[in-house]
Amino acid sequence: MGNNNIDYIFQMCRKRLYGDYYSLDRISESNISYKELLDDIFQNNLEAFLYPVLKQVKNDDSYFYENFSALEMAVKKWMFEELKKYQIIRTINSEAEKRGLNFVFFKGIVLADLYPQYAERFSSDSDILVSDDQKTEAETLLKECGYSKYKEGSKEEVQVYANSTYGHTVELHTRLWEDYTGPRIEVLKTMNLSSPETDIKIKACGIDINTLGHEKHLVYQMFHIIKHFSLDGIGIRYLIDITLFVNKYFDEIDFTLFWKHMDMLGYTKFVEAFFRICIVELKMTDKVFDNHQVKWDSSVENLKLDLLKIGNIHDKEAGWQIMGAMEAYFTGEAKASDSSFKNKLRMAFPSVKALPKVYGYAKKCPILLPVAWIHRDVKFLIKKAIHKDDFYGINEKMSVADRRLRLIKELELTD
Template identity: 25%
Template sequence: MEKKSMDNVQAQFVELLSCAIRGKKVDERALGKYDWKELLEYADVHHVIGLVYSALPKSREFTGADERLLEQFKKETALTIVGQIQHIRQVAYVLGKFKEVNIPVILLKGLVVRGLYPLPELRTMCDADILVKESDLGKVDELMKNIGYAEGEKSPVHVSYFNKDYNRIEVHWTIEDRRFFNDEYGLEEDMWQRAEKTKIGEIEALSFAPEDLALHLCIHMAVHIITGGFGIRQLCDLVLLVEKKGYSINWQSFCEKMEKWGIEKFVSALFMLCNQLFHMPIPDEIEKNTSRIDMDIVDNLAEDIISGGVYGKKDLPYIFANEMAYDHEGRHAGSTTGVMMRLLKLLFPPWDRLSDQYAYARKYKILLPVAWLHHIISGIRRREYGWNEKIRFLKSIIFISRKRHKLLKRLEL
């Protein structure tokens, strides 16, 4: 990508990832120039430490390398591998229980794309996403509770289950989030019929056909950039899917579905970005749509993804700003007034968006004003930040939020 889009450390970070996802080692002669401390920070906030480490040559004699930081890379990579092995074993156990009671399951996202990586354990996951039929939700809930999971957060498309010893499992009954997309065309209806057999450990399950998987990855990224952002790991997923399974995808059909869902401009920019960062070939059918995408949109998208970390949660200003960037009502859209109005909504959230700290207001709606006051006082009293820091924090939130809102508007999201 052009240098104006990324600073040196970001370019080094992308170079390492580009090698890692293809099972290659980075040129040892360049490593002495790397900023290892910042590289580790980027790898950490994007949850790709193991991937970055896998691209380093085995020799540790290159000039300028920080041995202490390299050792930290190595340690984190080992912990990542062990953690992911345990995670997959537990998912296989849960899927085995589903199979015993004849609940069909489609594996989603990381559970499937991990198989495209040179070493699947380096494609990290902090949870497991699965798709079941809505008619099976009652059986799923009973089963999950019987094997030691408790029901957690519920959204219009999924319910989370928690176990103190294992990663969260998110059970989806649809990929059509009607808060953001209106799928009047029923694109999901045939996905179950097209689903292909796969395995987790020794347990058989289903995965989307490559075209449907590409569709879902793009929809998932569209939802996340609207609601807060997504990290570079999801770009890596798309790159590997296109490079390894693209030959079996009907790209004309894919483009028609993206158009029906209203995210064709976002997807075109996404493919352009994957080409710029990872030299991923763009299918001819998508290439036709890229002429309407200005390169500065792609540059801004790159900055948003790389700077924001996983799901746009690099730090507090990004978290709050990303919460405010999407204006559901569209009024006062990109203005400072609009941002301030969304800030007020963040300070005075509706009862169903309050954290567990204010569960009393979710249970007794009459206590909502008390929860708001509690929420604001808690923020004011935080002693780790002085008033100057809080003012800079607010200015940073407004700046990032306006910038993200402009990007979403230009992507037609």
């Protein structure tokens, strides 16, 4: 994505959020490839959100004009499908109340409510937190509402259920941090992000729901964002989500406590840079930095470029190869080195702590670590044969992961 495209997408976002208060350059005068611009908008899942703005500029470019009808039909279809999902969410929520189940909704529906039109925020799933003792009843409710369990996608602490009629998936959490373990997760546990004392009731997308308290929800969102940033990269929509959330709930968030929590998790520098982009590009309130000392460096621009590229591991369809290798750095089990050679060496021969969970036998019995290395290499050869050109080679994988680690270290996420 060229710098012109980056700047123009942010112009469009500001125009959509704040209307006539912000102007929009003509595409024809901005040295922009409209095809690339559309590709970037689709990649960032912003087509419905920016559709009203795209309508205003459709006469600026012949490619745009010729393809706008198809875009318009697609967006209307997608938004209709999105509205269907809220029908079943309303049913699930109502049934939970009737049965005395405490369903705590987070992310999706809460964030969608902040958009100019909630169906503009496409989402295939809903995240719901339940207690261990209500898990079985919650799963029964979902089955009775037409959901089937996706066993391959489920984990110990996250059960995944899909409803093909509504094109909707529910991720039923018994832990906000899913199945992750490690030093950072232990810190997160001490924050008690969800409890009857701090959970709140709000109306979101026309539905009365239980959700996390606003400060704790913001802490969780940064955890979630940093998870994706560390493992596979994130895009512009996360900036919009946080901007809208902070601007709406600023007066109800204890930012002194929030920054304390960021310090405890080792997230401070990342969040400072992330917030800076939200403030400059999307006009989030700068009051988030009141009584908070911050120094800027090149990490802000480096993060901005990475965000807009949605990380650097999506150059191939097999970007998921990198995710397992990055998990230990996200959870705090491993630390990145200043040396690219050392990072690549650790990637080739990971320690027990840095192994993906699929090699759990080596975690339980460290003497089997060499066996895990061989196991991983055999799996690589098999998958390489299947995926062929879409699969990272060994050296390529290490180089991509090293670039990711250097940015993570620059943002102090491995300290």
